[in-house]
Amino acid sequence: MKNIRNFSIIAHIDHGKSTLADRLIQFTGVCNERNFQDQMLDNMDIERERGITIKSNAISLPYRAKDGNEYILKLIDTPGHVDFSYEVSRSLASCEGVLLLIDAAQGVQAQTLANLYLAMEHNLEIIPVINKIDLPSADIDRVLEEIDSELGLDPDTHIKCSAKEGIGIEEILEAIIERIPPPKGDASNPLAALIFDAKYDSFRGTIIHCRVFEGSVKAGDIIKFMYNGTTYKVEEVGHFLLIRTKREELSAGDVGYIIAGVKTVADVRTGDTITLQNRPCSQPLPGFKEVKPVVFASIYPIASDDYQDLADSLEKYKLNDASFIYEKDSSAALGQGFRCGFLGLLHLDIVQERLEREFDLSIILSVPSVRYRFTLKDNTVIYVDNPAHYPDPAEIAKGEEPFIRAAMMLPERYLGTVMKLCMEKRGVNSNMTYTGPGRVELSYEMPLAEVIFDFYDRFKSVTQGYGSFDYDIIDYRESNLVLMDILVNSEKVDALSQIVHRDRARARALLACDRLKDEIPRQMFKIAIQGAIGGEIIARSTISAFRKDVTAKCYGGDITRKRKLLEKQKAGKKRMKMIGSVSIPQSAFLAVLKSDND
Amino acid sequence: MAGLYIHVPFCLSKCRYCSFYSITSAQLLPEFVKAIVQEIAFYKDIFSSFDTLYFGGGTPSLLTIRQAQTILETARNHFDISRKAEITMEVNSGDVSLEYFQALRKLGINRLNIGIQSFDNPLLKFLGRRHTAKQAVESIETARTAGFANLGFDLIYGIHGQNLKSWRQTLKKALSFSPEHLSCYQLSLDRKTPLYRQYKKEGLDLSSEKEALDFFITTSNILTEAGYIHYEVSNFARTHHFESRHNRKYWDHKPYLGLGPAAHSFSNNRRWWNKADVKTYLKDIGNGRKPVITSEMLSTEQIALEALFLGMRTADGVKLESFKKLYGFDLLTEKKSIIEALIDNKLVVLKNDRLCPTLAGMAVADSLALI
Numbered sequence: 001m002k003n004i005r006n007f008s009i010i011a012h013i014d015h016g017k018s019t020l021a022d023r024l025i026q027f028t029g030v031c032n033e034r035n036f037q038d039q040m041l042d043n044m045d046i047e048r049e050r051g052i053t054i055k056s057n058a059i060s061l062p063y064r065a066k067d068g069n070e071y072i073l074k075l076i077d078t079p080g081h082v083d084f085s086y087e088v089s090r091s092l093a094s095c096e097g098v099l100l101l102i103d104a105a106q107g108v109q110a111q112t113l114a115n116l117y118l119a120m121e122h123n124l125e126i127i128p129v130i131n132k133i134d135l136p137s138a139d140i141d142r143v144l145e146e147i148d149s150e151l152g153l154d155p156d157t158h159i160k161c162s163a164k165e166g167i168g169i170e171e172i173l174e175a176i177i178e179r180i181p182p183p184k185g186d187a188s189n190p191l192a193a194l195i196f197d198a199k200y201d202s203f204r205g206t207i208i209h210c211r212v213f214e215g216s217v218k219a220g221d222i223i224k225f226m227y228n229g230t231t232y233k234v235e236e237v238g239h240f241l242l243i244r245t246k247r248e249e250l251s252a253g254d255v256g257y258i259i260a261g262v263k264t265v266a267d268v269r270t271g272d273t274i275t276l277q278n279r280p281c282s283q284p285l286p287g288f289k290e291v292k293p294v295v296f297a298s299i300y301p302i303a304s305d306d307y308q309d310l311a312d313s314l315e316k317y318k319l320n321d322a323s324f325i326y327e328k329d330s331s332a333a334l335g336q337g338f339r340c341g342f343l344g345l346l347h348l349d350i351v352q353e354r355l356e357r358e359f360d361l362s363i364i365l366s367v368p369s370v371r372y373r374f375t376l377k378d379n380t381v382i383y384v385d386n387p388a389h390y391p392d393p394a395e396i397a398k399g400e401e402p403f404i405r406a407a408m409m410l411p412e413r414y415l416g417t418v419m420k421l422c423m424e425k426r427g428v429n430s431n432m433t434y435t436g437p438g439r440v441e442l443s444y445e446m447p448l449a450e451v452i453f454d455f456y457d458r459f460k461s462v463t464q465g466y467g468s469f470d471y472d473i474i475d476y477r478e479s480n481l482v483l484m485d486i487l488v489n490s491e492k493v494d495a496l497s498q499i500v501h502r503d504r505a506r507a508r509a510l511l512a513c514d515r516l517k518d519e520i521p522r523q524m525f526k527i528a529i530q531g532a533i534g535g536e537i538i539a540r541s542t543i544s545a546f547r548k549d550v551t552a553k554c555y556g557g558d559i560t561r562k563r564k565l566l567e568k569q570k571a572g573k574k575r576m577k578m579i580g581s582v583s584i585p586q587s588a589f590l591a592v593l594k595s596d597n598d
Numbered sequence: 599m600a601g602l603y604i605h606v607p608f609c610l611s612k613c614r615y616c617s618f619y620s621i622t623s624a625q626l627l628p629e630f631v632k633a634i635v636q637e638i639a640f641y642k643d644i645f646s647s648f649d650t651l652y653f654g655g656g657t658p659s660l661l662t663i664r665q666a667q668t669i670l671e672t673a674r675n676h677f678d679i680s681r682k683a684e685i686t687m688e689v690n691s692g693d694v695s696l697e698y699f700q701a702l703r704k705l706g707i708n709r710l711n712i713g714i715q716s717f718d719n720p721l722l723k724f725l726g727r728r729h730t731a732k733q734a735v736e737s738i739e740t741a742r743t744a745g746f747a748n749l750g751f752d753l754i755y756g757i758h759g760q761n762l763k764s765w766r767q768t769l770k771k772a773l774s775f776s777p778e779h780l781s782c783y784q785l786s787l788d789r790k791t792p793l794y795r796q797y798k799k800e801g802l803d804l805s806s807e808k809e810a811l812d813f814f815i816t817t818s819n820i821l822t823e824a825g826y827i828h829y830e831v832s833n834f835a836r837t838h839h840f841e842s843r844h845n846r847k848y849w850d851h852k853p854y855l856g857l858g859p860a861a862h863s864f865s866n867n868r869r870w871w872n873k874a875d876v877k878t879y880l881k882d883i884g885n886g887r888k889p890v891i892t893s894e895m896l897s898t899e900q901i902a903l904e905a906l907f908l909g910m911r912t913a914d915g916v917k918l919e920s921f922k923k924l925y926g927f928d929l930l931t932e933k934k935s936i937i938e939a940l941i942d943n944k945l946v947v948l949k950n951d952r953l954c955p956t957l958a959g960m961a962v963a964d965s966l967a968l969i
Contacts, residue, residue, distance in 0.1 A: 489939075524962050525943035545943070548811040549964040551831045552786040554911060556603060556848050556862040557618075560869055560894065562964075563904050570903070570968055581939035 001253040002182045003069060006211065008076045008091055010119060011101035012109035012468055016131040020101060020163035020172075021059075021077055027169045028061040028073070057197075058209055058240045058255055065177045073176055074240075074255040076196065076211075083344030086291050089118055090196040090271045093287055094211030094255060097125035097180030099172065100151075104130050104138035104160075108146040110409045110468030113441075116151055125180045128153055129172060134162040150435045183213075185252030190281040191215030191223070191274065193250070193258075198268040200319040204235075206262035207244070209255075210274060213285060216251035222277040223260060226284040227269050231277050232260035265322045291323050293341025294402070294473060295348055295452050296385035298329045298366040298495060299355070300337035302575055302586060306361060307336045313359035314338060317351065324351060329386070331494045333579050334364060339386055342368075345452050362575050364589045366495035370448045373400040373476050387497035390483040393534070399481035401501075402448040405474050408459070410467035412438045417462040425450035426501065447501070448473065453508075484538075486512055486592075487530040488520075491580035496592055506531075509539035512592045519588035522546035527582055599680070600865070601650040601847040604634060604669060605858030606658040607876055610693065614726030614796070615754070617788035619860035619874040620656040626876055630858070631665045633883040635672045637857045640888055645855050645865070647678035650844035651685045653707075659689040663701040670705055684843040686711055686750075691737040692729030699744035710741050711750040711779070711842075717771040718764055721757050726792070731771075738775050748840060750779030755813045756805040757785050758797070762816055769820050778840035782817045783832050784810055814961050831911045831960050849908045851901070859889070867896045898925055907967030915946070915954030929953060936969045 011017045057077040064070050078091040092098065098119045102112055119126055128147050130140060144155040159175055161168030197209040217223060221234045236259040238246040250256045262268055270291070273284035301310045314326055324347070329339035342348040348368060355361050371385040375398040384390060406427070410418055412434075419430065419442070427444035435441045446455075451471060459469055484505045486496035500508050509531025516529045522543055531539035554562060576583040607620045608627055651673065653661070661669070666687075673679060686709040687702060699710070716722050717731040729737075741749055751772050755765050772780060787794040787804065797804065805813065818828050826834040827841070830849060835841040847854050853865040860874035870893035872879060882889035896904070902925035909916035922928045930937065930953075937953070940946045945959035945966065959966055 524945055524965050525939060546807075546962065546965065547958070548807045548814065548961045550786050550810070551784065551814075551911070551961065551963055553781075553783050553832055554848070554908070555845060556854060556856055556864065557860065557871070559848065559864075559904060559908070560862070560871075562907065563900060566903060566907055566964060566967060567900070573968060578936070581936045 001185070003071045004074065004183055004253050005071060005097070005176050005180050006074045006076065006095045006183055006253075006255055007097045007099065007176055007180055008078055008095045009099045009101055010078065010088070010092070010115035011131075012103070012106070012111040012115075015101050015103040015106065015109075015112070016163045017077075017101055020099070020129070020131060020161070021075060023163045023166055023169050024061060024073075024075060024173065025059065027166075027173065028063045060239050060241055060255075063173055063177075066174060067177075071177055073173070076255060083342075083347045085114070085118075086289065087197065087270060088115070089122075089287065090194065092118055092122050092124060093271075093285070094194055094196045095122075095124060096183055097127065097176070099127050099129045099176075100153075101129050101131050102143055102147070104132045104140055104143055105135050106466075107139070107143050108150045108409070108435075110407055110470045112468075113150070113409065114407070114470045116153075126153060127172075127175050127179055128155075128158040129168075130158055130160050131163055133160045133167065134165050146436055146439075150439075183253030185212070185214050187214075187216045187251040189214035189252070190279045191217050191221075191276045192281040192285055193217065193274040194285050195268060195270055195272050195274060197270060198262075198265040198322065200265050204259050206259075206265050206268055208258045208260070208262065208268055208274070209240075210250075210258060212250045212252055212254045212256070214252050214281060215276070215279075216249050217258065217274070217276070218249035223258070223274050224277045224280060225269070225272050226275060226280075227272040227288065230267070232262055234258055234260045264319050266318060268322065270322065291343065293323065293325055293343060294370060294448060295342045295344055295368050296339060296371065297342070297348060297368040298331065298334075298337050298339050298386070299326075299352075300331060300334040300364045300366075300495065300577075302362040302364055302577055304335045309359070310338070310355075310361055310363065313355055313361055314340075316359070317354060321351070323347070329388075331366070331388070333491065333493045334366075334495050334577060341385070345456070362586065364495065364577060364586055366589075367498045367592060368452055369499060370402050370452060372402075372481060372499055374398070374481075375400075384499070387483055387499050388494055390497075390499060393483075399479055400476040401479045401481065403445050403474050403477050404448050404451060404471040406444050406446050406451065406469060406471045408442045408444075408467055408469050409435070410440055410442065410463050412440050414463045414467060415440055415442070418442060418459065418467065421455070421458055421462055422446065425455055426504075445474065447477075447479065449500070450504075482533050484509055485532045486516070487528075487532060488516070488579050488582050488584065489527055490530075491582075493579050493584070495589065502533075505533055506538045513539045513541040515591040516584075516588050517541040517543055519591045520582065520584055523582060525581075599647055599649040599852075600645055601652065601844045601852065601854040602645075602648040602673060602677070602679075603652045603654060603844070603854060603856040603861055604658070605654055605856060605861040605872075606630075606656040606661060607859045607874075608660050609655070609657045610660070611728055612726065612792075614724075614793040615785060615787070615791055617791055618654075618656065621876055624660055626880065627660065627665070629880055630876065631661070631668055633880050634669055634857055636883050637888070638669075638672045638676055641855055641857075642676040645677060645853070647680065648673075648855075649680045649683045650847065651679065651683055652844040653687040655688055657690050657693075658687050659694055659698070663698065663705070666702065666707075667705055684709055684748075686842070686844060688713065689737065689741075690729070691727075691734035694737055694740065696740050696744055699741055699746065703745055708746070709748040709750065710746050711752065711781075712737055712741065714738075714751045714772070715754045716757070716760075717768045718760070721760055721764070724757060724759060725754065738777075742775075748778045749775075750781060750842065751775075751777045752781045752783070754783050754785050755817065756810055758802045762812060765813060766816065766820065769817065773821075773824050776836070778836045779842060780821060780826065780834040781832050782821075782834065784813065811961055815957065818957055827913070828957070828960075829913045831963055849912050851905060851908070867901055869894050869896065901925065902927060903967065907964060909953075910955050910963040910966040911960065913954060913960075915952045918951050918953055933969050940966070940969070 009017050059075050061073040076091045078088045130143050147153050147155045159171050192214040193210040193212040195210050199207045219234050224231045237250045239256045271288040275281045323343050325341040326338045330336050371383050374382050376395045377397045422444045427446040429445045431443045433441045480502045482502045484498050484500050486493050513529045526545045527543040529541045530537050576585045608624045609620045685707045687707050688711045714734045821834045829841050856863045859879040862871040870890050872889045873891040879889045
């Protein structure tokens with residue numbers, strides 16, 4: 001056990017986490033040049049393309065240190081986005097130390113701080129690593145100053161590296177061994193293992209990723225999930241090298257996997273404790289919480305014939321994403337579909353993209369919503385996350401919406417525009433701290449609904465990418481809510497209905513009308529687009545009729561060419577949804593959700 | 599019954615907007631005629647009778663009387679060409695004579711389609727036509743003198759530099775000859791043409807949607823008032839009798855056989871066409887091979903789409919009962935809400951179990967086919 005080090009890399013997005021992981025993997029020789037590819041631990045195409053890590057991952061790196069001893073360094077890769085902060089916390093709980101990676105040009109950012117706080121909560125050894133020192137814009141002195149003043153860490157403990165150029169990799173490996181303590185625990189105690197992730201394998205069922213804190217587990221043991229008491233017989237345990245590698249047993253200090261005939265990842269709760277049925281530990285490991293979705297939207301197939309395909313695909317997708325929930329839903333305008341819950345907007349984006357990409361589905365998403373709370377006049381309290389279930393306004397005594405505390409870090413020069421944006425988004429109770437020369441930490445309490453709408457894109461835009469943002473949900477607050485509908489040629493498009501604050505309804509409706517006007521192609525007759533609250537029209541736009549094709553001539557030699565052209569257009573139209581007599585493209589539905597600055 | 603089309607791919611010069619296949623050397627014309635004779639023979643067991651015959655091009659009036667006669671006689675030898683067949687030749691204003699027209703009449707050609715395009719000399723020059731307005735007038739008068747009682751004119755609108763006023767004058771002039779048939783085409787630019795390149799290079803604008811619609815509506819109004827029937831997007835006939843029987847076959851999915859380079863044929867849901875190259879054509883025929891380059895079997899869905907876009911180009915529209923029977927698709931029930939909206943917006947009407955485009959509907963015929 002003294003030769004094991006469990007560690008993780010934490011960083012603000014784009015500070016080079018995956019590249020550093022790649023270098024560590026290469027340096028320790030786990031994989032040769034031939035089977036190496038960039039972002040080794042990001043297995044999904046989406047992860048590679050977006051440059052973010054969505055799922056946790058783990059890998060064991062064998063390393064002979066300068067002291068002459070062989071060590072096993074276990075790198076637990078964590079997701080890099082605020083939507084997945086609970087997963088991050090469980091991964092960190094499985095480690096004894098972290099590399100806190102900071103971009104030499106960008107310095108400390110909001111998620112640097114948020115991640116540092118998480119690491120501190122778990123009493124982890126923190127090694128600050130300044131990455132990208134090869135960049136011309138690198139400003140190491142400033143970063144050192146920030147490590148001292150903003151992070152409160154000893155700047156002398158830092159390591160400089162360029163993961164891209166392979167500089168400083170050995171120093172990092174040595175520091176992991178010298179500074180991160182080996183795991184504690186006793187293999188003879190009752191088993192206590194923390195689940196930090198689970199993946200679905202079509203041959204083996206769920207692969208549980210865990211960190212063993214006490215005791216040991218081997219094939220044949222009957223394990224018990226402490227959250228719900230379910231038991232399974234262990235089929236196989238092992239370590240993660242580049243691929244899963246079977247071992248006799250996992251014991252205290254180990255990070256590895258357990259296969260135990262668990263059918264879906266939804267049967268496993270990240271953060272739960274695994275123990276043995278016949279010799280359980282006295283209490284679960286701390287920190288478990290049930291992750292609840294905060295953003296909801298409906299998914300519909302563009303072609304109603306594809307409903308069954310969508311149902312099958314969601315079922316398959318769900319196998320690997322325990323935090324995604326869905327149930328049947330139906331829309332007057334869009335037909336049969338599903339109401340889904342997500343951890344955040346990025347999560348929603350990812351689900352949408354994976355359904356389209358991996359399952360080859362064309363889908364339409366309704367406008368995302370948060371979960372509102374209504375107290376009716378008879379004192380019953382209901383939660384509504386679907387505008388279709390908006391209560392009769394005459395029955396509502398009180399409406400409430402979830403609030404968050406947003407933590408932002410930005411250069412001082414953007415302070416004015418960001419504060420203006422936050423106030424526009426109904427932000428209140430601001431707090432401001434100068435964390436260093438020219439840098440500000442700003443916090444606001446804001447309605448979650450404003451944040452999911454287009455806050456993040458606009459924040460990025462007004463801070464020209466220099467600002468960073470993180471949030472926590474705090475409570476429900478009373479709010480003057482209304483249901484805003486969108487009508488296309490007098491037909492209500494229920495997927496575009498939104499629950500909004502009354503003061504924001506008109507602006508939101510105007511924006512939706514404008515977006516739809518830009519995205520819906522002109523058709524043979526005039527199209528009226530309206531935003532309405534109940535029977536009251538609050539916004540409108542019009543798309544003029546399309547009046548003349550280039551009809552030219554059409555004889556024997558023209559027919560096939562013309563047919564092919566029309567077939568192509570027809571295929572394009574299949575990706576549109578007929579609402580009454582108007583064809584609405586998928587892009588129109590998406591455009592309603594996009595920010596002003598796209 | 600089927601239609602027979604002969605493509606004569608030779609021109610003295612290329613008009614700058616034209617995308618039909620032709621070459622500007624008539625050197626190979628004699629060999630071409632021999633090849634056509636052989637190609638006709640290839641199809642003697644596949645087609646049996648025709649009631650329309652159309653010499654198109656190119657410039658079919660480059661054929662000598664002797665050559666035209668050879669082709670016609672061969673066709674009559676191999677096929678049953680009905681006595682009342684409509685036999686059309688496209689002719690170019692300017693390079694024909696009274697003797698030539700009289701001889702054509704004797705061969706049994708009973709309809710001439712004269713490429714006039716405009717009665718405005720600067721526009722004729724812009725289009726790259728070799729003739730003047732005066733020569734066009736002479737051709738028409740010569741045709742009448744030769745005794746042709748069925749004349750069609752081709753005209754083009756939407757040319758750069760042409761306004762509605764000048765177009766009205768061209769139409770008025772055309773009407774003064776009481777043609778039996780008029781084809782009025784909106785200028786479209788094929789990428790392969792010199793005119794397309796000129797428009798691009800000089801940044802000339804094609805008609806805007808509104809201008810094109812103005813031209814289209816004005817044309818229809820003027821000709822309808824003059825008693826013509828607007829029976830297809832670009833075609834007008836003095837009476838139903840004078841509708842181009844040959845061209846109707848294209849719009850009605852009737853069988854047709856096209857001979858010569860680039861000619862298209864259709865029969866039993868199959869469409870095939872010859873390579874657009876005279877030399878390959880001659881070589882293939884010389885080797886006893888059909889010069890067909892592509893042959894496609896159309897699925898029911900494809901035929902239905904064609905029937906819809908072709909039908910929406912014609913005043914007769916789409917016959918709903920037979921559409922349902924042939925393609926298993928009941929437009930009225932399956933597309934109920936959109937058809938109702940189209941009717942409300944006066945783009946289509948329902949009459950005698952037909953879904954017919956209105957004038958405004960014809961202007962968006964392609965889009966109507968995509969309902």
